[in-house]
Amino acid sequence: MQLIKFMQLIVFYISTLVFVTSIHAAPLAKVNGVAIPKSRLELVMKGLIAQGQKDTPETRNAVRDDLIKQEVLSQEAIRKKLDKDPDISTQIMITRQSVLIRALQADFIKNNNPAEKELREEYQAVSAASMGDQEYNPRHILLSTEAEAKDIIAKIKKGGKFEEIAKDKSTDDGSKNKGGELGWSSARSYSQPFAEALIKLKTGEITEKPVKTSFGWHIIRLDGMRPLKIPPFEEVKQKVQQRVLQQKFKTYLEKLKEKAKIE
Secondary structure, X not given: OOOOOHHHHHHHHHHHHOOOOOOOOOOOEEEOOEEXXXXXXXXXXXXXXXXXXXXXXXXXXXXXXXXXXXXXXXXXXXXXXXXXXXXXXXXXXXXXXXXXXXXXXXXXXXXOOOOXXXXXXXXXXXXXXXXXXXXXXXXXXXXXXXXXXXXXXXXXXXXXXXXXXXXXXXXXXOOHHHOOEOOOEEHHHOOHHHHHHHHOOOOOOEOOOOXXXXXXXXXXXXXXXXXXXXXXXXXXXXXXHHHHHHHHHHHXXXXXXXXXXXX
């Protein structure tokens, strides 16, 4: 299955997963004897900087305070043995799995960056196949579970602001801060389930049911549609790169599945 906005989705992880940690460095803080490593603050700061925020003492102090609060709350949850609850344990497992998958995607991109010739060949092929197509301007909210997605659809139908909910709830770091906006693109740019749901929408509509892809459950809203204009190669080079990497990763995934013992 093709990956949605592959480069956009994981550029955050490329920037945040590559950092240096000194095992001898003094901790950022200690909470009930549990050390919060400075590397945790650096990881968060890299993410904030990637989103356009400035690295200032004030920002670092605010992040430090947040990390301490998180540790206090986490310890309290463990004291109450909430981590032993089956549902909570499953959520922790799913979150861990998602982080590992995104790290694998980042590693794959790092080691499979397509050559210029390959990108130009793909551009020519897509251009020839796209004549007469429409392009769409969708927003989406990405969730981990179908139940959560259904609940949010209900909230939106009752008057909830799509953009605000996207910023608060979406797990897509590439679009959540823009209210879930994905930008103008043809339906071909998305995985098949996403594309099929998208082209059925009229401007202003949201999907009645959550849409399942390899990333999770999507709520999609169509903000606009227009005839597709094929831009020059240099203008869409990054998108072409995304498409090529999607195809390469799909092949990689299929090979992994073939090797795996699935019962």
